[in-house]
Amino acid sequence: MDALALCCGNAEITEGEGVETHRIGARPGKAEVDPLLETLGDRRLVVCGTDADLAAVALRLLRTERLQEVAVGYVTSDRASAVAELWGLPTDPAAALRRALRGEVDKVPLVRDDVGGVLVGRGRISPVRGVAYCDDTQVLRGQASSFEVTPHPALGLEVTVARRGLLGTRRAVTTGRAVQIGCLPTLVRKDGVPHDRQLDKWIWYRHTEDLRLVRGLD
Known part of the structure; x- marks a missing residue:
């Protein structure tokens, strides 16, 4: 077997030669992922599902200290995937699987948060009223219609603050x-999934190790 594929939730792939496939739950945790990682060896890991599923598996790679050794292919089940948009991955299932199995590995930033999670696609806080800093730069004081964070290939993350006005929506981007x-209590969404409660502060930061994502030409 050349690859181990994890089909999360309702995600499906066309099983092929050299691919060992396991069907597991959406946003899988330690009990489902870790035993399969023990059997991975030097094979490629393919995650089939949503951005949140990919984040859940990436978190297990981080926790088990496998980020530096495991190449991760991604077959998204969501054509609006932020991860696919960010890193130029196919959203057609057949093309995405081909890329995941045959493409070249490229290191991309893995973003962590201060509640023990990771972000692989897009984080969003909306609406929001508060104060925010990206490194030493103040990026928000007051109200914004949305506050978004995505991984950035150079520095680690990109912050986009959108404000609505009489002349339309203005967006300011900082890396x-x-x-x-710090803000009035509001809801944080990570890779499309809302946090379980409203919060008045949040931190995202680049992890010291990158995610070895398969995204080169197949």
């Missing part, structure tokens, strides 16, 4: 290694 926000 850095970390962003922290």
Whole structure:
């Protein structure tokens, strides 16, 4: 077997020669992922599912200290995937699987947060009223219609603050290694999934190790 594929939730792939496939739950945790990682060996790991599923598996790679050794292919089940948009991955299932199995590995930033999670696609706080800094740069004081964070290939993360006005929506983009926000209690969404409660502060920062994502030409 050349690859181990994890089909999360309702995600499906066309099983092929050299691919060992396991069907597991959406946003899988330690009990489902870790035993399969023990059997991985030097094979490629393919995650089939949503951005949140990929984040859940990436978190297990981080926790088991396998980020530097495991190449991760991604077959998204969501054509609006932020991860696919960010890193130029196919959203067609057949093309995405071909890329995941045959493409070249490229290191991309892995973004962590201060509640023990990771971000692989897009984090969003909306609406928001507060103060935020990206590294030493103040990026928000007051109200914004949305506050978004995505991984950035150079520094680690990119912050986009959108404000609505009489002339339309204005967006300010800042890059850095970390962003922290203090605000009125509001809901944080990570890779499309809302946090379980409203919070008045949040931190995202670049992890010291990157995710070895398969995204080169197949």
